[in-house]
Amino acid sequence: MSFLDSFSSALPKEITLEYLKQFVPVEWWDEKPEWAAVSALCRCGKFDVQDYLKRYPDVEQTDIDPVLHFVRHGIKGNRYFNCMQDTDCGGYKVNLAYKAFKNGEYEKALKLYEELGKKIGVENFKQNIDICNKNIKKQSYSNCNKNTIKVSNVSHEIDDLKKQNTVLKEHIKILQNDLEKYYSGEKKNAQ
Secondary structure, X not given: OOHXXXXXXXXXXXXXXXXXXXXXXXXXHHHOHHHHHHHHHHHHOOEOHHHHHXXXXXXXXXXXXXXXXXXXXXXXXXXXOOEOOHHHHOHHHHHHHHHHHHOOOHHHHHHHHHHHHXXXXXXXXXXXXHHHHHHHHHHHHHHHHHHHHHHHHHHHHHHHHXXXXXXXXXXXXXXXXXXXXXXXXXXXXXX
């Protein structure tokens, strides 16, 4: 069983590996999965350190960070941790930001990540903020391209209408000439 499989199965049901992936660069999960796991657990704010230390007092004796201990030793020792309530750690906003991000609502997600950054530390959400900004720029560029295409299409339609108008004017002139000839011929025949 790989480290990520073990890690994922040791997580409380409230936290998924997919949820944790938003907190650290994607490549870390491939290159440094243990480091990614520690960083993600620290950044998400869900790991209840006090409960873990109370439950496993030997951890405090080791001088190892409780989250690092869980990742390196606790998983193998079938230890677990409780999740902090969303209201305790800003997790509610993290979940809202994550959902907004997944739904492509990057401006909403950006606002939430920036608020969380002010509360918990901007370095914890820098990657999320950067990704939101990039996606907002892409959406803006995409919308600009759509508008350019619309304007371009309208411009072509106007050109086509102008050509049709010119053709119609020529037809009207021909009809007017024909009518004038017809009526002028009737007048001559009537005299």
